[in-house]
Amino acid sequence: MSAALRAYLPSWIVPVVPEGRVLTDSAIVVEGVRIRALVNRSQLEIDYPGIERIELPGHALMPGLINMHTHSALVLMRGLADDRPLMQWLHEYIWPAEKKVMGPDYVRFGSRLAMAEMLRGGTTCFNDNYFFPDVTAEAAVATGMRAFVGMPVIAFPTAWADTEDEYFRRGLAVHQRFVDHPLIGISFVPHAPYSVSDGAFRRIRTLSEELDITVHLHLLEAPGEIETSRTEYGMHPLDRLQSLELLGPRLLAVHMTQLQDADIARLAREGVHVIHCPDSNMKLASGICPVAALDRAGVNVSVGTDSAASNNNLDLLAEVRQAALLAKVASGDPEAVPAARALSMATIHGARALGMEHEIGSLEPGKQADFITIDLDCIETRPLHDVVSQLVYATPRCQVTNVWVRGRQLLKNRELITLDEAELRASSLPWQQKIHDAVRKLEVHHVE
């Protein structure tokens, strides 16, 4: 019994592997949840006579984008308190608001709203870090979107768990429940070195090896972190993680704005994956991750939006452009992170960090059918001298037209299929009010 075969025929196919390649006059053949083949248009009728053909003139077709770091439900705090120092932002706004609203309903609605935005922007997979990961996983399954959710570990009580033991117990129950689901991956998400004990890190180290999963960790986000670690643990955070045997290819280190040259060599040697969130790092004035040097050293760098509370969008296409632009100006090298490399960071590099490089992140026969189409026949993308450059540097996310995950269409001509846009817009209002009431009054003025 074989699934129905379909051929998609856009004007351009960007398979991402090999990097920089653009195919014209070509088709991608999909069989059920997987990619069967990439074939020349003239060969299609010969190899697959009578196959259903979906013509997509003026469109580019490429792998779905992978958002490697977000806290999806925090989209409900978008714009709540901008232009403030990190600690004021957290203590006076985000945490009080979270305290008031945190729970399964908040996480469910926030995850759905975030997925709606991500799908409309061409993201097919997101690597989440938030409380109630079971709820986010349920929402992703209901939507048909691919998600990695995390088992949170943090040294203080939250609505999700009171004690270290409870964090592990609840997290492992989520793992057990979703471990075999084809759309869901599970990782540990210890919050950060300054908020997780050595004991908890040791359990994470042991369990992540036993369960063969990744450890998704905020690391070296802002300048104070190194000094805090020296005071509290007598060493640099990277030394501490090494002593805890966590510095290795399971580690997905998010932010990494405070790196010296020696650190870069060490990350390359240990096979640590770096997740770069340029917009959030810029907006919070945290610092700049040295992506050009990491890339040169062979470190696998991928890209995330962080949450919409510190970004303030979930636009991975814009984030990848930012990664390319920031790498150039920070390194003084206009050739750093060229467009094709930036596109790899948004796709196959993310897949590699998640241990999914044989399943997603590029268009290759046998991989899962996670792909998107982008309409390039718009004023904003005319003329078209270079398809890859256009996708990275010029294309706004609203030109993403169609999205498929595991062969199932989730966005069709910009309409969401498994989520109800109008309902999401309307249902955001009571949440907006609730959060607003929790922290302050909106400062609006009337004409006198």
Next chain:
Amino acid sequence: MSAALRAYLPSWIVPVVPEGRVLTDSAIVVEGVRIRALVNRSQLEIDYPGIERIELPGHALMPGLINMHTHSALVLMRGLADDRPLMQWLHEYIWPAEKKVMGPDYVRFGSRLAMAEMLRGGTTCFNDNYFFPDVTAEAAVATGMRAFVGMPVIAFPTAWADTEDEYFRRGLAVHQRFVDHPLIGISFVPHAPYSVSDGAFRRIRTLSEELDITVHLHLLEAPGEIETSRTEYGMHPLDRLQSLELLGPRLLAVHMTQLQDADIARLAREGVHVIHCPDSNMKLASGICPVAALDRAGVNVSVGTDSAASNNNLDLLAEVRQAALLAKVASGDPEAVPAARALSMATIHGARALGMEHEIGSLEPGKQADFITIDLDCIETRPLHDVVSQLVYATPRCQVTNVWVRGRQLLKNRELITLDEAELRASSLPWQQKIHDAVRKLEVHHVE
């Protein structure tokens, strides 16, 4: 005889002056080409009984964006040669391509395509720097868009002029022709200190005072410029401009990535306006304009996209977000350039630099009716905790719905009124081919 009165009633009005103000339950009353009043909704029927009312629920209404630096026709080279060092980019791609295509037809079509993109992104006025400024001005008048065009002066022959004298003669003819047109402003656009002679600068200084116009100049764009000036003129470019009596409030200095603290104080003292092009500076790895310090010192900073050949878009809303983000990370201060200040940079600061602060750049009674509406009732802008923050940090340009210049509507529900989108898309193809042929073959591959 009075023009017809119309009242626009969006959910929010952001007049920009005073900075940060958001009006709800309010209307803007337009009479012909000018703003008559901003009034409370309840007062509207009393002051203006029977007035035509245009309801815009879910929309924000704000002044049109002012793109303070671009070379609009260069949109035709979008993506032609990215990720290359500046000199290779210029010598091997942009200049050879320009040599092949430069002329009135190229400038006319490029200007129209650029205006289409700018209007669709909420830009109502652009400050241009390119050859055949008469052609760009004609195209702007035909479109109904506001444009400042420049009289180019550069020390080598181009398709526009062969000699220094001819640059002045042709430029001054453009000035004479358009000086009284309500949509057009004229400035001098000497290319840069390293490509314009002292003699030409002296003529510009004299003429700009006589004609009461601005001088729009690339200045301190990249590191080499200071050394070149020291070698050639025995002084720093700012000293040279001061000796030429050009350092003053007529000077619109574009880029300014190579500034020391003393330079900042001097710019503030002399009243020089700085035009910041963050995307272009980042992409070409030129350096970072110290916007936070300039702003603190009281220098009037506005924002431009530069050309789509080095950006690669003409998205001023994204540029303003970039200005805010880059200022924060470069200064280490998350409070630098808050959202409301960023919005001022995109509107009233530009108007001030152009000497038009009493005519455009904010919504105030008596000013010209250059304004835009933005639909905030979209997935990407839900929830809505802060209107100004949402506009700057979260809103994609495709949510710009309507645009008016001098009271005339140029974009209506995202459709251009005075430009033909389909025709522009189609006509871009022969230009793409011509430019492509001029420099290289597109690197596309077929499946074997």
